[in-house]
Amino acid sequence: MGLAIVNTIFALGTASTDVKQQRSILIVNRMAVIPAILAFILAPFLYYVSGISQMLYMPILEGVLMLCVPLLNRLGYHFTAATGMVAIHCASTFYFGSIMGELAAVEFIAVYLFLMAFLIYKDRGRRAVLLSLIILTLVTLKLNYLFPFLKALPFPAESVAVARIAIQCAVVFLVGYTISFYVKAADERLSVEEVKSAIQEKQIERLKEAKTEIVRNAKVAAHEIRNYLSSVTCFSEKFSRLGQRATSSVPVNKGEIYGMKVCSDVMKDIVDTMLCKDLSVACIDRNCVSVFPWRSWAEDILCMYLLTAEGMKKTLFYKIADADFHFIRANKYLLTKVFSNSIINALKYCHKQVHVEVSLSGAHVLSLVIANDGEGLSPEVRERIENGWAEDLAEVKGGNGFGIPTVIKAVQKLEGKLLIEETKKWATVFIYQIPTELVEDNAEAMSEAVSAPAAAHLQELKILLVEDDFMSTSPFRSWARTNGFTLWLTDNLPEAIDVIRYERPDIVFLDAHISDIPMEEMLRQIRIADPGIPVVVISGDATVAECARVKEPDIAGVLLKPFTENEFFTVIKPICQQETGI
Known part of the structure; x- marks a missing residue:
């Protein structure tokens, strides 16, 4: 029952504060209540051994004042309570030291007060004020020993030793109790450090696992990129052979064109799978995010080759848009050549399934943009093309060595009408009038549907x-x-x-x-x-x-x-x- 009451007094004022302040309030309450209990115990004993009435009511008065400290904490006056508790201890030290002399065990009380000062106050200014107060009390007592201005009370000789032992035991208990707070604080600090160390070890393990995963993803990506580059190289060689054969008199195999269309479909599946992988991962060595640089490059390559593959399909819209033309010119020469030749191949082998533009007059026309050598077409060369005189193809060559002559050859095979819509420094736009028999819905075309x-x-x-x-x-x-x-x-x-x-x-x-x-x-x-x-x-x-x-x-x-x-x-x-x- 008594212990429960003491614990209740210890907890006064700690209900509505944060964790750190609760700890300080709890220490102040204990440093006030424990000395008060000791004072109540020592008062009748000192009166009994000394026969002096002051030894009875002064310790009781000190204990009562100490019990007011938890009440101040309960009312919210936390700083006042801590300061009042220290002031009561200093006043008691001075009083009992002056009237009891060496019997008061002032040295032990000073140690207790110094330990309590560093334990209660975290602020350096307040701690300095408290230490100054304690030092002032000790200096005053020392002066009183040297030059007595307060007379010590006469204690019976037979009671001095007994009183000294009782007082010193109480003070030693207070010193030990104060040191226990320091030990507890050190244990808490060690526990916190152990927890931090365990958390850091777990973080290191997670980082190691993440690093392993990054390396594994990088290896997978490297293998995929290597396979992808092998496929691209293979396609480049095939497209190059098709481009070379398209400008010669050797016809391109229909099955080969179909095979290239299938290759493009398979390649698109492969690259789609690659691009679905999210390889944007946090970098362990630096607090940043690193992205594999091949992603945008692979998208560009895929786009270029899909443009090339369009020329291999049997039904498509055979017009090079301005955006596509600028896009192709910004890339490698081989792709430009292959793409243009693939369109010519489609013109040769897909006559009846060519998707063409329909002009305002309703005539079927086809627009082709062919790269020049940077000089454009002279009026003489333009006239010769429109009149079908381009036997001497050396005079009518594009900057890539194939473009315009190949268009002329294709038109000659299709027996259509070729006009030049406009010519610029880097491009010539041809308008091809497709013969009616190639686009009308005849019986043969209808039978295929x-x-x-x-x-x-x-x-x-x-x-x-x-x-x-x-x-x-x-x-x-x-x-x-x-x-x-x-x-x-x-x-x-x-x-x-x-x-x-x-x-x-x-x-x-x-x-x-x-x-x-x-x-x-x-x-x-x-x-x-x-x-x-x-x-x-x-x-x-x-x-x-x-x-x-x-x-x-x-x-x-x-x-x-x-x-x-x-x-x-x-x-x-x-x-x-x-x-x-x-």
Whole structure:
């Protein structure tokens, strides 16, 4: 019960303050209450051994004044309470030291007051005032010993030793109690340092893990960039060969153009995957964010090659826009050459599917912007071009050595009308009047248009593609995404047989050149797995395709690479009617 009351007194004034101030208030309360309790205990004992009445009421008065300190803290007068507590201790020291002499154990009380001063006050100014007050008290007592102006009370000789032991024990207890606060503060500081050390170790471990992750991401990015650069180099060589052959008399293989279109699709998938990776990570050595510099570069390269790939498609808008032209001129010469030649290739091999501009007069025209050598075209050369006299092509060359002569050759092959809309220092704009027979919707063009099966039935269709050339799977993957049908891809016959047996696809597209197995053997094994499944043979060789059509009359169809989506629908539509009831 008594201990609970003491703890309650200790906690007075600590409820509505912050943590640091609570600690100071708690120390002040304890430094006031503990001496008050000791004073109440010593008062009757000193009166008993000395017989002097002052030894009874003066310690009790000191204890009562000390108990007022927690009340001041409770009222919010924290500085007044601390200062009052120190003043009471100094006054008691002076009083008892002056009337009791050496019996008061002044030296121990001074040690206690000095320790308490450094413990309570954090401000240097207040601490200096308190220390000055304590020193003044000790100096005054010393002067009183040397030149007595206050007479010490006479204590009986037999009680001096007993009183001295009691007082010194009480003061030593106070000194030890004060030192315990210092020990506790040191332990708290060590605990805080240990916590900080543990946190720092965890941070170091996290930084090490982050650094390892960064290195791993960098290695992955390096491998991807290396593979990507290898692909770009391969495409550059192929496009370069196409560009060289486009300006010669050797025709460009239609399958090669289709292959380059597929290459561009695959390349776009690869780069899209690369660009989706977020490699912007915090740098450990510096408090900054470092970004891998290849990101924007890869986007530029992708954009350039997609522009180039546009010339390989069979249906597109063949006009070089001003923005595209400036973009190309800002990049390498090879790309400029390849891009322009790819347009000429498209003009040669895609006559009936060329997407052209329609002028206000309704005539079909095509605009081409070709780079010059920086000098423009002279009036004489311009007249010769418009009149079809450009046999001497050396006089009409572009700055890259191919542009205008190649356009003239293409127009001669197409038998169209070529006009010059304007010529500038760095570019010439040609207007090509496309012959009517190349753009009118004749019977042959209409026959190529095949209506696609209904979307709902296409979504129920299951197709197995047996193809070992990943680039050749690109159109199937694209059509599967667009139309929603199920597509299985495999590059070996045993896996294809398993798919046929367990998944039951509606149709099989079989590459005639897969692996080293003859086409007849592949068809035989497919017939064993499912005798009634339709099989479409695909090949890039017209001879092989024709041979398959003759030797295997029971196959569902033959497709010659490259084939369009219309040709694909032409093959699957009868099969859809049979399998799904379209």
